[in-house]
Amino acid sequence: MQKINDCSLCNPKNEKVLFCNELFRIIHVEDSYYPGYIRLILNKHVAEMTDLNEEEANKVFFTLLIIERHMRATLNPDKINLASLGNMVPHLHWHIIPRYKNDRHFPNPIWGEITNTKYFVADNLIQQAQKLINLLVTEQKFLKKS
Ligand SMILES: [Zn+2]
Numbered sequence: 001m002q003k004i005n006d007c008s009l010c011n012p013k014n015e016k017v018l019f020c021n022e023l024f025r026i027i028h029v030e031d032s033y034y035p036g037y038i039r040l041i042l043n044k045h046v047a048e049m050t051d052l053n054e055e056e057a058n059k060v061f062f063t064l065l066i067i068e069r070h071m072r073a074t075l076n077p078d079k080i081n082l083a084s085l086g087n088m089v090p091h092l093h094w095h096i097i098p099r100y101k102n103d104r105h106f107p108n109p110i111w112g113e114i115t116n117t118k119y120f121v122a123d124n125l126i127q128q129a130q131k132l133i134n135l136l137v138t139e140q141k142f143l144k145k146s
Contacts, residue, residue, distance in 0.1 A: 007045055026041075031110075034103070064096065082094065
């Protein structure tokens, strides 16, 4: 598998991996403002979805839909941000981020300007995020289909 020495996603450190197959891994991003923030990272160093063959791209999308469904069911977000940027690290990865109208950056992306400095994460949201993580770990039969 092609690996790039100076790529942080080819050489991950301290990732909280929930699931891994030959094509990709799913991690929980530990961000205190965004519990339940999930990232899907391709194992090989490619930049764009069109660098994947059709079967691989379908597997990625299928899995994103599964994660999104579980996220909606457990966290009931106002919006889900599904983002593939890679401007800083051109190694294909998807962010799946639950968003709330009163969260720290809404309606900006979470990397944008802070709009609500008083926002704090409610305890029940942390508990629900743990449920999401448990689901993604335990329901790997769905993910193994992909
Ligand atoms: Zn890479």
